[in-house]
Amino acid sequence: MSRAPLLTVLFTLCSVQRGCGFSQAVDSDFTFTLPAGHRECFYQSTRQSGTLEIEYQVLDGTNLDIDFYLFSPNGDLVLSEQRQSDGVHTVETVDGDYQFCFDNTFSRMSEKVIFFELILDHMNDGEEQEDWKNYVIGTDLLDMKLEDIMETINSVKARLGRSLQLQTLLKAFEARDRNIQESNCERVNFWSMVNLAVMVVVSVTQVYMLKSLFEDKRKSRP
Template sequence: MHHQHRMMYVSAGLCLLACLILTVDLTLGLRPNKNIAFTFILPAGTTECFYQTTAREDSMEVDYQVIAGSGLDVGFVLISPSGYRLISDFRRSDGIHMVDPTEDGDYRLCFDNSFSKLSEKMVFFEVIINSQSSIGGAQDEWVDMTMMESTGYKLEDIRAKIDTVYQHLERTRQIQTLLRTFEARDRYLLEDNLWRVSFWSCVNLLVMLAVAVTQIYTLQRLFDNTKRVCT
């Protein structure tokens, strides 16, 4: 009898482990990752456009930053699939924009550097899609599935906890990506300021040396002329 109870507990544990694995597969496998993060060089005097496909009733967040380049500014335009201009930024260094709900189709994201004739820009942008269709499809798979009464847990509770952990991890990844872009831009500004300080320090040093040499030469000529007149 004791052996039968032990086998029952082992079977329940294996069942719980299998359900956990199935939960992870459903949570991660049925939730396609539509988020993109991209860094590119925007040449001077040009405009670059990117396209992002969305479904109806989703939400989309667009974050962008100018990491390097003179002025650290670009123009940004977001155009809907129906052709309407939703967002228009002019000469901004960064921006965060939300579209909720989205339309079914391709959104166009354009970055403009046509106002700059000499300086290229390094731009980072991230598009975050919160899809409702993938969440709904995953929930349909869990409607009639429950755990054994001896465990005291339901698959829906486990799925909710894993879904919460997934959302927190995804948001953490997004924040870390933004922090990396902040660090890259700060490093660029630091290196640019260091170069300027070093350059003008060298210029000032050369000017001081030139003034010193000129003064010494002038004094020598003055004393030489005085000596000749006295003789």
């Protein structure tokens, strides 16, 4: 079992001004190949009062199934699934590292291609919302306008993040469907060749048997 770091991408609309108070969300996705008889685990650091959403799909491999386990920072089993092709789970987070594992030990021959996506939201939201308010104390009208602007920007940011998430999921569905079609095409071609070979053998056998029926095997007398 290996410990693999996650490549995370921080989606924020205030990359230039680091002191602004937009709520942060971390969205990361990863695709990997899990060999037969192996188990792969990943770790994600979280903070108190946040949400962690995990979505996974098996894109390729026999039966398109995998075992999934999620452990809390103190080692307790939060949830488990056996022989599933996909799943979506959301948990309330605490401080620490969450561990989630994909188990393919039940398969002895088929490797699996797995896609998963993690979304962390509402991390330090309350603390960062107070930063910009320090500059507008005593101005109620400006405070109200900034509140409206912040609400609008956060709404746009959330919708953009959701759009990106849906596009990523659609790509994963497309990849899985393509793998299924290619596998079915190979299977159809294989059995077509087998049927063709059987038909040729049967045809040759029938011709030989019919020919043998008309052969005169009697010995000529002198």
